[in-house]
Amino acid sequence: MSFQINGKVALVTGGAGGIGRCIVEALLENGIKGVVIADINEEQGTKVVSELSQKFNPTQILYQKTDVTVVESFEDAFKAAIQQFQHIDILFNNAGIVNENEWEKCVQVNLIGVINGMILATEKYLKDQKLGEEAVIVNTSSIASVTPELLIPTYNATKSAINAITRTYAESYYYNSTKIKVVAICPGVTETSIVNLAGVVRPGPDDSAERTLDGYPLQSPKFLADQVMKVVEKAPTGTIWIIEDTKPAYQYIYNDRKMSQYKV
Numbered sequence: 001m002s003f004q005i006n007g008k009v010a011l012v013t014g015g016a017g018g019i020g021r022c023i024v025e026a027l028l029e030n031g032i033k034g035v036v037i038a039d040i041n042e043e044q045g046t047k048v049v050s051e052l053s054q055k056f057n058p059t060q061i062l063y064q065k066t067d068v069t070v071v072e073s074f075e076d077a078f079k080a081a082i083q084q085f086q087h088i089d090i091l092f093n094n095a096g097i098v099n100e101n102e103w104e105k106c107v108q109v110n111l112i113g114v115i116n117g118m119i120l121a122t123e124k125y126l127k128d129q130k131l132g133e134e135a136v137i138v139n140t141s142s143i144a145s146v147t148p149e150l151l152i153p154t155y156n157a158t159k160s161a162i163n164a165i166t167r168t169y170a171e172s173y174y175y176n177s178t179k180i181k182v183v184a185i186c187p188g189v190t191e192t193s194i195v196n197l198a199g200v201v202r203p204g205p206d207d208s209a210e211r212t213l214d215g216y217p218l219q220s221p222k223f224l225a226d227q228v229m230k231v232v233e234k235a236p237t238g239t240i241w242i243i244e245d246t247k248p249a250y251q252y253i254y255n256d257r258k259m260s261q262y263k264v
């Protein structure tokens with residue numbers, strides 16, 4: 001069964017940044033009724049609303065200053081969505097940072113922020129305040145969740161954890177009561193401010209690790225966001241989608257551990 005974006009309401013964390021902003025724009029192009037940009041950067045959030053209001057109906061776009069690491073702040077974004085648009089149907093847990101020097105902050109935003117969103121959505125807001133029969137959560141993971149990128153170990157760990165939480169909340173134990181489809185996207189390197197790594201990685205044990213992203217194919221956040229719309233509409237719950245190198249999204253398949261034959 002496919003999910004209809006048209007007429008629904010979405011909340012996008014990190015919606016003022018590169019990928020989040022393009023997701024907001026793609027939602028508006030796909031007939032979303034209302035979208036809340038939940039981002040910590042007020043200046044950028046206000047700017048994005050004003051820019052998108054040139055192209056779309058301004059009453060459809062709301063900026064709510066939000067820190068995803070603070071549950072009360074995150075909950076206020078859900079409340080704002082209900083107050084403005086009467087229902088809430090799609091959550092994009094998208095806010096994320098790379099910072100291996102302040103690694104606790106990386107865990108706070110990338111992991112605690114996503115956990116806050118999952119709990120608020122599955123126990124209350126998407127569970128109880130959706131318009132149709134099903135709601136959707138899209139967690140922004142990364143190719144780094146399934147490939148150990150050398151100088152960003154904490155970031156890799158937070159993104160692997162996002163895949164785990166996605167697959168857990170997709171289980172029928174949760175779905176039967178929530179009716180929320182939960183999926184993750186794993187973008188490859190995408191042209192946003194996050195790929196400027198100066199000052200946010202630690203020195204490795206030696207200089208053998210590649211210290212540039214030059215070898216990685218770069219894709220535009222607009223291409224990524226258009227693929228994400230297809231994932232929202234068509235992907236089954238619990239699935240993880242790689243979107244890299246300007247190629248169509250494809251599903252990442254986890255092995256069943258019971259099928260593994262290796263012995264020590």
Ligand SMILES: NC(=O)C1=CN([C@@H]2O[C@H](COP(=O)(O)OP(=O)(O)OC[C@H]3O[C@@H](n4cnc5c(N)ncnc54)[C@H](O)[C@@H]3O)[C@@H](O)[C@H]2O)C=CC1
Nearest residue numbers: 014016017018019040041067068095096142189190192194
């Ligand atoms: N750009 C890339 O190559 C890739 C990015 N990603 C992921 O995509 C997501 C979006 O990143 P980009 O758009 O690339 O970065 P970005 O830096 O352009 O946007 C991130 C946004 O998150 C917001 N944010 C940061 N901390 C926040 C907090 N505590 N509460 C609310 N908002 C907060 C920022 O203000 C910013 O607007 C992240 O989760 C990132 O890890 C995943 C794979 C590749």
Ligand SMILES: CC/C=C\C[C@H](O)/C=C/C=C\C=C\C=C\C(=O)[C@@H](O)C/C=C\CCC(=O)O
Nearest residue numbers: 142144149150151152189195197198210211212
């Ligand atoms: C690295 C963060 C960029 C985007 C995040 C995203 O989720 C995708 C990650 C995909 C690949 C990441 C590759 C990371 C590579 C490394 O960490 C090292 O090879 C070092 C890279 C750059 C160091 C630059 C510097 O030291 O100034």
